[in-house]
Structure formats: C-alpha cells, structure tokens
Amino acid sequence: MPQALERADGSWAWVVLLASMVAQGLTLGFPTCIGIFFTELQHEFQASNSETSWFPSILIAMLHAGGPLCSILVGRFGCRATVMLGGMLASLGMVASSFCRTLSQLYLAAGFVTGLGLCFSFQSTITVLGFYFIRRRALANALASVGVSLGITLWPLLARYLLEELGWRGTFLIFGGVFLHCCVCGAILRPVATGMVPKTRKGPSPPSKTPAPGCLAACGWAILRHLAFDILWHNAGYRVFTLGVTWMILGFPLPHVFLVPFAMRHGVDEHKAAMLISIIGFSNIFLRPMAGLVAGRPDCASSRKYLFTLAVLLNGLTNLVCTVSANFRVLVGYCLVYSVSMSVVGALFFQVLMDVVPMDRFSRALGLCTILESISILISPPMAGFVLDNTDNNFSYVFYMSSFFLISSALFMGGSFCALQKKERQGAQAEGEAGVTEASPEAAPERALTTEGIHTSEKRLYTEVMYVTSV
Structure with a gap:
C-alpha cells in the first residue's frame, strides 16, 4: 500500500471525523429539502400528489435499502472507494435529473441513482468511525451527528435560494456538483493500521460430487449471509x-x-x-x-x-x-x-x-x-x-x-x-x-x-x- 497506515484514536482520526460530519450533512440532510420542490415538480409534470410523492419516497428508500450492498462493497473495496463511488453516483443522478422530461425518468435518476449514491457515502462514513475511534467512539458518533443537523439546517435555505434564481432544473444541476464533495471526503479516509478493510469470509467448499451453485443460489446465499x-x-x-x-x-x-x-x-x-x-x-x-x-x-x-x-x-x-x-x-x-x-x-x-x-x-x-x-x-x-x-x-x-x-x-x-x-x-x-x-x-x-x-x-x-x- 503506497501510503502509511493510520493509527486508531490518532490525530488523523479527527480529520476523518470532520470528513464524516460533512459527508453525513451532504447525504442524510439532503432529503429534508425535497419538500421545497414538491409544488414546483407537481406543476411542471402536471402530476397528482401521489405521483409526485414517489420521487422523495424512492430516494429515501434507496438511502436505507442499499445498506447490505454497501457492506459488501466496503468488505471488498474498503470505505474510501465506497464513499467516492457514492459521491459520483449521487452527482450523476442529480445532473441527469435536471434533463428529465417525465416523472418516471426523475424516479430513476434522482430517486434510484442518487439515493443509492447517498447510501454508499453515508453508511460508509458511519462504518469508518468504528475503525478510527475505539476509546472515544461514543463521542465521535455524537459529534458526527452534528453534520446531519447542519445539513438539515442549510439544505432547505440553499434549495429555496437556488430555486428562485435558477429553477428546479438548474438547482438539481448545482446539487450534482455539491455531491462531488463526497469524493473529497472519501479521499481523506486513509486505511487504518488495525485493519480498515475487513476481510471477506469464504464459505465452506462444496463436496467434490456437488456441482457449483448457480447465480441465483449464490445471490440467495449472499442475501442470507448479510x-x-x-x-x-x-x-x-x-x-x-x-x-x-x-x-x-x-x-x-x-x-x-x-x-x-x-x-x-x-x-x-x-x-x-x-x-x-x-x-x-x-x-x-x-x-x-x-x-x-x-x-x-x-x-x-x-x-x-x-x-x-x-x-x-x-x-x-x-x-x-x-x-x-x-x-x-x-x-x-x-x-x-x-x-x-x-x-x-x-x-x-x-x-x-x-x-x-x-x-x-x-x-x-x-x-x-x-x-x-x-x-x-x-x-x-x-x-x-x-x-x-x-x-x-x-x-x-x-x-x-x-x-x-x-x-x-x-x-x-x-x-x-x-x-x-x-x-x-x-x-x-x-x-x-x-x-x-x-x-x-x-x-x-x-x-x-x-x-x-x-x-x-x-x-x-x-x-x-x-x-x-x-x-
């Protein structure tokens, strides 16, 4: 590994804590500003309340449902790569959503892609704090939650200002650039000397007369394991x-x-x-x-x-x-x-x-x-x-x-x-x-x-x- 391994509870842990606060503010704080665009999107697409409500529900659902997939990526590639991947997906989804012409396209771009990216960035920064902090873990988690509160405070104000100046399409385009800061936060997450990347556990080898499990069986085993x-x-x-x-x-x-x-x-x-x-x-x-x-x-x-x-x-x-x-x-x-x-x-x-x-x-x-x-x-x-x-x-x-x-x-x-x-x-x-x-x-x-x-x-x-x- 080209860079030196960091020590748990060391000085760099507080830099990681700052990066985790920013990432959590960008990711978990973002869904609170969706309500500001509700009326605008409803008029734009001439949709009912129920149809418009699917956009925030898909986004927040993916923010939670991607947890098992996020844990698999963390185990395979580490927290740093997973956070950066999440930032790129969130940015790509918001940029693509600014060009959407139908609500179904918005569901896919801003709902599914952005929600999955937010999940990767958020849950990986939660995981990495457990590696960097041992004696002060409770304090670190409490301070990291301040980032969520800051995000809930600032996202609605920024969204209201940009919506008046640029409209919802221009605002979503700007949001795509904002989410790229998750990649910066991920780059700060250096590996820890205590083993930041958990080793993947190999399952027991099948008997010689038993055929190798198929794709569906492998997916089912992975779901049950996680x-x-x-x-x-x-x-x-x-x-x-x-x-x-x-x-x-x-x-x-x-x-x-x-x-x-x-x-x-x-x-x-x-x-x-x-x-x-x-x-x-x-x-x-x-x-x-x-x-x-x-x-x-x-x-x-x-x-x-x-x-x-x-x-x-x-x-x-x-x-x-x-x-x-x-x-x-x-x-x-x-x-x-x-x-x-x-x-x-x-x-x-x-x-x-x-x-x-x-x-x-x-x-x-x-x-x-x-x-x-x-x-x-x-x-x-x-x-x-x-x-x-x-x-x-x-x-x-x-x-x-x-x-x-x-x-x-x-x-x-x-x-x-x-x-x-x-x-x-x-x-x-x-x-x-x-x-x-x-x-x-x-x-x-x-x-x-x-x-x-x-x-x-x-x-x-x-x-x-x-x-x-x-x-």
Whole structure:
C-alpha cells in the first residue's frame, strides 16, 4: 500500500471525523429539502400528489435499502472507494435529473441513482468511525451527528435560494456538483493500521460430487449471509424493535415531506415555510449530540429502549398540533418540540439496537432493519399523497395518519419491552430458586458423585444465560 497506515484514536482520526460530519450533512440532510420542490415538480409534470410523492419516497428508500450492498462493497473495496463511488453516483443522478422530461425518468435518476449514491457515502462514513475511534467512539458518533443537523439546517435555505434564481432544473444541476464533495471526503479516509478493510469470509467448499451453485443460489446465499433473518426469528427483543420501527417509519418521514407544502397552502410565505425545516435542523445541532452523550452513559443502559419509546410517542403527539393551527408562530413552536423528539429518536436508534443484538451480529441486524425501513419509506409518502388527492388537499389527514403510526408503534414497543423484561425477571428468579435447590445439603452428595453431573449443570446454566441475553 503506497501510503502509511493510520493509527486508531490518532490525530488523523479527527480529520476523518470532520470528513464524516460533512459527508453525513451532504447525504442524510439532503432529503429534508425535497419538500421545497414538491409544488414546483407537481406543476411542471402536471402530476397528482401521489405521483409526485414517489420521487422523495424512492430516494429515501434507496438511502436505507442499499445498506447490505454497501457492506459488501466496503468488505471488498474498503470505505474510501465506497464513499467516492457514492459521491459520483449521487452527482450523476442529480445532473441527469435536471434533463428529465417525465416523472418516471426523475424516479430513476434522482430517486434510484442518487439515493443509492447517498447510501454508499453515508453508511460508509458511519462504518469508518468504528475503525478510527475505539476509546472515544461514543463521542465521535455524537459529534458526527452534528453534520446531519447542519445539513438539515442549510439544505432547505440553499434549495429555496437556488430555486428562485435558477429553477428546479438548474438547482438539481448545482446539487450534482455539491455531491462531488463526497469524493473529497472519501479521499481523506486513509486505511487504518488495525485493519480498515475487513476481510471477506469464504464459505465452506462444496463436496467434490456437488456441482457449483448457480447465480441465483449464490445471490440467495449472499442475501442470507448479510441479513439477520435468523436473529429476527430467535431474538424476541430484536423482533419487537424491528417490527415497531418498521411500523413507525410509515409516519415518521411525512412531516419532512409535507410540512413546507402544508405551510404554503395556508398562506405562509415561501421563505418562512422553508425556514421551518431549518429550525428543526438548527435545534438538532445542539440536541442530537446531547441526547447521544446522555444515552451513551452506562447507567442509562437499562432505560434506553423506554426513552426511545417515549420519544416516538412524543413525536406522534406533536404532529397533532398541525391539525389544529397553521399559524406561523404555532408552527415554529411545533418545530422546536418536534426537534426534541426527533433528536432523541435519532440518537437512540443505534444504541437500542446494540442493546438488543450482540455486537458480532450488529451489522447483519442493521442491514435487515434498514431493508424493512426502506419498504415503509417507499410506500409512506405516496400513501399520504393518495390521501391528499382524495380529501381535496386537506393536510390534516396526513398529520393524523403520521400520528397514528407513531403513537401505535410506541405503545406496541413499550408494552412488548415491558412484557419481555418481566419474563426475563421471572426467568432469573426461577434460575435463582433452582440454584438454591441445588445448593441444599441433600443435593450436595448427589452433585459430588460424578463429574458428568457438574458438566451437565454448567451446560444448563450457560444455555439459560445466553437465552436471557438474546432477549
């Protein structure tokens, strides 16, 4: 390798952290400005709300669904090459979308290609922080999340200005150049001495009489290896979290897409409407790192999943404000309260997943979770657009729908986590009573007879501990 390998937790790690902040601001912060173009695209293509909503839903769905493919590319080529590839794909998609003449072309260019590129750049920068930071990993993740908040703040303001000056086609062309900065961020990601590029694991060689698997079988084996269907089946805590989050995502992204059109329809100035999203992003700059640092404390480990559930519940209840009033001052207050719950949800998502899944299976569990999320994201905005088309553009029904999915998912996860914790306590109590019974004087001679009984007892105890941990 021509360049020197970098040391984990060294001085270059902070440069990598800065590059990760910029890349996350460019990628994960970008979908929040899509709502600014909603009305413009609807008039340009003479499309309904449902048809126009497919554009942001495809883009955000690809941002999540490309996770398993991104992990394969990182394992084969490393984080640096994957981030740069993502920047080029995102740029190519936005440049091509500026020449689109139909919505279907826009779905393919700005939705599929750009969304996949954003996924490669975003998830690779998340991965690389785990290699560069060991002792300060929680601090690094909290600081990196500031980049997302900055992106949420700046993208709507930039989009509103460029849309007035250049139109949506010229704006998308400029965005294509902006996304090339992801390539610069990727070039900074030097290899780490501890092994930045994970080695690909080779599967067992087939028997000599067995023919080599075909293309479909190889693809199926790769999908099963990178997705956690076995964890979903055996781990009750992961099953509750994944199903709850998948249901939650049906309502979570709707305010980001429809808040600006909702405010403009009720007479709010275009600049003030775009400023609402920026208020959410600006608040997240301070709230998201604070939430991440508090959630990372060891004494919060047992209550993290309940804090996450409460944040989802608050997020759903907050959306009901938009069904009551569309006054600009009321919407500013809504954005401030919404940003609190949004910050806690974003900060605790990965922490809760790490609590319910062993770390050696975390990447596979995250891959399956993002795949299921992408399905919800894909259908959520078009479903809301269909509601708008059939209710004479009554946005209240959209926020009612968002609140329903969020509140019901919070109640499901909170009740299920309580039930699992109660079951775990009962199992621990039964184990303790069994230990007392085995430690009684009557059981002592019988336990000392053979070493086989000792091994059997140890094996049973180990199995019970593993069961409780998986739950």
